[in-house]
Amino acid sequence: MTAAPAAEREVAAKTTSGRPSVRAIAARLLLRRQAGLIAAIIVTMVVFTVANDFFLSTGNLLLLLRSMSTFAIVAFGETLVLVSGEIDLSVGGSYGLGAMVMGLTWLHGVPFVLAVALGLGSGLVVGVFNAFVTTIVRVPSFITTLGSLSLIQGVTFLISNSQSINPGTSLDGFGVFNALGASTLPFDIPIQIAWLVGAALVMGVLLHRTLFGFRIAAIGGNPSAAAVVKLPVKRYKFWVFAIAGLCAALAGILDFSFIGSTTPTAGASLTFPVFAAVIIGGASLNGGRGTILGTVIGAFFLSLMSNGLSLLGVGTFAQLIFVGIVTIGAVAVDRWTSSRASERSSVQM
Numbered sequence: 001m002t003a004a005p006a007a008e009r010e011v012a013a014k015t016t017s018g019r020p021s022v023r024a025i026a027a028r029l030l031l032r033r034q035a036g037l038i039a040a041i042i043v044t045m046v047v048f049t050v051a052n053d054f055f056l057s058t059g060n061l062l063l064l065l066r067s068m069s070t071f072a073i074v075a076f077g078e079t080l081v082l083v084s085g086e087i088d089l090s091v092g093g094s095y096g097l098g099a100m101v102m103g104l105t106w107l108h109g110v111p112f113v114l115a116v117a118l119g120l121g122s123g124l125v126v127g128v129f130n131a132f133v134t135t136i137v138r139v140p141s142f143i144t145t146l147g148s149l150s151l152i153q154g155v156t157f158l159i160s161n162s163q164s165i166n167p168g169t170s171l172d173g174f175g176v177f178n179a180l181g182a183s184t185l186p187f188d189i190p191i192q193i194a195w196l197v198g199a200a201l202v203m204g205v206l207l208h209r210t211l212f213g214f215r216i217a218a219i220g221g222n223p224s225a226a227a228v229v230k231l232p233v234k235r236y237k238f239w240v241f242a243i244a245g246l247c248a249a250l251a252g253i254l255d256f257s258f259i260g261s262t263t264p265t266a267g268a269s270l271t272f273p274v275f276a277a278v279i280i281g282g283a284s285l286n287g288g289r290g291t292i293l294g295t296v297i298g299a300f301f302l303s304l305m306s307n308g309l310s311l312l313g314v315g316t317f318a319q320l321i322f323v324g325i326v327t328i329g330a331v332a333v334d335r336w337t338s339s340r341a342s343e344r345s346s347v348q349m
Contacts, residue, residue: 034282034294041301048308055311062190068303069196070181070251070258072296074270075277076203077247079295080240082278083207085220085287086141088241090130091248091274093152094123095267098249099256100156103165112173116253123249126152127242134241135234149271157264164263181257192254199247204292216240221288276327277302285331302326 048055074091081088102119106112126148133144167174183191207213216236219226226233248267256262281298283290302323309319 034291034297037280037282037294037297037301041297041304044301044304044308048304048311052308052311055308060307060311062188062193064303064307065196066190066192067307068299069190069192070255071270071274071303072196072277072299073199073251073254074248075274075281075295075299076199076292077240077244078274078278079281079283079290079292080203080207080216081141081244082283082285083213083220083287083290084216084237084240085223086134086237086240087145087275087285088127088130088141088244089145089271089275090126090149090152091244092267092269092271093149093156094126094245094248095252095255095270096262096264097126097152097156097252098123099252099262099266100160100165100264102253103167103256103262104159106171106173106177107165107167112171112176119253120246120249123245123247123252124242125245126248127245128238130245131234131238131241135237153264153268160264162264164261166261177257178260179257181254182260192258195254199250200292200296203247207290207292212236212239217288219287221286223287272327273302273323276323276330279327280330298330 045056054060074095078088078091098119101122102115105118106115110118130141130145130148133139133148134141167177171177179191181192181195185191185194207216215226215231218229219231219233219236223233252262252267255266277298278290278295279285279298280301281291281294281296283294305322305326306319309322
């Protein structure tokens with residue numbers, strides 16, 4: 001029982017000659033990347049502060065953090081999927097479906113707690129479906145999740161009859177519902193920031209402090225080595241897709257609580273920014289690399305730019321252009337760091 005984990009660690013951490021592996025070199029490059037991103041955030045904050053005094057006000061900073069909270073929670077699940085070597089483009093659909101299932105069942109008499117469980121369960125079902133098609137049917141995850149995104153959105157429109165839902169205050173459990181995403185903590189801190197911190201801690205421990213996290217990184221970073229040490233690859237990929245769906249559904253329910261209503265199109269524009277945040281934060285499209293802290297930084301950077309540009313009166317279209325440019329740049333940097341890691345490893349070997 002101890003031989004396999006030891007072998008995994010040896011494969012992931014070192015080459016047979018005792019020199020740093022591709023993963024170790026890539027980790028050092030990732031740290032440099034995150035340091036550069038933090039520097040960019042500092043410079044950007046200085047620029048926005050000079051341009052608009054309101055930017056650094058307590059109210060605006062709390063607004064910024066609240067706006068990134070549920071967005072980042074979705075990105076945590078996407079981080080696990082990318083680290084495992086797959087991709088999930090359906091998280092926006094799971095976000096909207098989770099809120100709609102929870103809302104509709106609650107409105108039709110299902111007890112509030114059970115309705116929330118059903119909403120979260122819908123995200124799990126989507127994740128398991130994606131994992132089944134990807135690992136058992138062997139359809140690439142890009143195609144699987146792109147198709148399931150359309151499928152989920154169609155189901156959401158079908159069950160909602162293309163109508164938005166607005167639960168009334170007379171519904172049983174409305175107080176708890178309102179408290180989930182619309183209440184505030186002391187010092188007027190939005191409750192969603194607490195959800196963000198809690199989710200980041202849980203997912204950080206899961207990815208960076210458990211055998212589960214180590215193994216999905218090993219699976220994504222070196223599938224051949226994972227096969228040699230006989231890791232249960234399919235089981236782990238089922239888990240990461242399920243967690244991604246659960247995170248998306250949770251975020252959808254929290255935003256449903258905050259806004260007070262949900263629509264069939266909720267989450268339709270969420271997938272790309274989530275993917276961008278994870279890549280900007282240092283996750284690799286090749287798998288095996290990514291951190292929860294990096295994802296938080298990436299999500300903060302995107303929210304920072306959106307907030308600051310809005311204060312400067314820059315339109316939504318220009319903000320979309322910015323997100324597209326930054327994402328392409330982040331992917332280019334990812335490819336460059338991956339190739340640099342491979343070159344250094346080859347030279348040392």
